[in-house]
Amino acid sequence: MFVMAGRMVGHSFVHGGPFLSGLSPAVVHVLFGGSPETPTVTPEDCPDLDIHETIRLLEGESELSDKDKTSVQELAYAWDLPGLTGNNRRWLFEKMLIHAVIGRVTRQIKQFRRGLKETPMWTLLTKRPDTVAQLFPQERAVDCNPAMQHITWPHEDDDDEDDDYSLDTICRISGYLSHFIENDMCTELEILPMCY
Numbered sequence: 001m002f003v004m005a006g007r008m009v010g011h012s013f014v015h016g017g018p019f020l021s022g023l024s025p026a027v028v029h030v031l032f033g034g035s036p037e038t039p040t041v042t043p044e045d046c047p048d049l050d051i052h053e054t055i056r057l058l059e060g061e062s063e064l065s066d067k068d069k070t071s072v073q074e075l076a077y078a079w080d081l082p083g084l085t086g087n088n089r090r091w092l093f094e095k096m097l098i099h100a101v102i103g104r105v106t107r108q109i110k111q112f113r114r115g116l117k118e119t120p121m122w123t124l125l126t127k128r129p130d131t132v133a134q135l136f137p138q139e140r141a142v143d144c145n146p147a148m149q150h151i152t153w154p155h156e157d158d159d160d161e162d163d164d165y166s167l168d169t170i171c172r173i174s175g176y177l178s179h180f181i182e183n184d185m186c187t188e189l190e191i192l193p194m195c196y
Contacts, residue, residue, distance in 0.1 A: 002108045006115020013121055013135050021137045026101050028136050031109050031116075032125065036102045041094075045101045051075065055100060058084075058093035079103075 009020050023031075026039035043059070046052040054075050057068045064072070064084075073083050076092060079099050084092055102109075116122050125132055165173075 002111035003115040003118075006112040007118055008115075009112075009135070010116050010119025010121035014119065019135055019137055023136050024101055025138065026098075027105070027109060028132065030102055030106075031113055032129070032132060036098065036106065039098075039102070041097050041101045043097065046097065048100065051100050055093065055096050058089055058096070 012018060012020075024041070024045035026041045026045055029039040030036050043052055043056050046055060054071045057064060057072055069084060072092075075096065076083055079096065081092065081095055081099075082088065116125070121135070125135065
């Protein structure tokens with residue numbers, strides 16, 4: 001499945017389609033041949049919210065409750081890492097974070113790379129590393145605007161008999177949504193799920 005995703009992203013870029021934003025910089029680093037041990041990984045890069053919260057418990061120097069220690073120990077043991085001690089807290093935080101962001105998806109990264117290699121984009125991306133940031137822009141760098149979303153709004157002349165709502169209601173709701181998208185800030189748009 002990830003081989004196909006790599007092909008799709010490569011072909012999308014070749015044909016002027018949307019880019020793949022929001023990938024962790026650490027994943028992009030490993031995708032293009034970097035060592036899994038060297039990228040800078042932050043807790044925000046962790047896609048699983050439960051694991052993210054457990055790993056964040058290790059940040060800082062505050063004393064952990066027994067419940068928090070148990071959560072950390074269970075996760076560490078599940079990933080074949082040593083238990084939490086007074087001396088290994090920072091080390092364990094870093095190892096768990098790298099495993100959560102990179103280690104758990106290494107196979108998928110390799111498959112995605114294989115799919116990209118099957119497109120003409122791989123040569124460009126490896127010979128011109130400056131193009132990587134264009135194909136995989138960081139979420140903060142993506143310009144949020146209504147045109148980017150490719151939304152087709154219903155019009156009064158649309159005649160679709162399968163709708164559960166009247167055309168007047170659909171147009172009114174669409175108008176509210178259009179007004180929201182056109183007038184609210186990008187940070188508020190990021191919380192909306194992307195449905196295609």
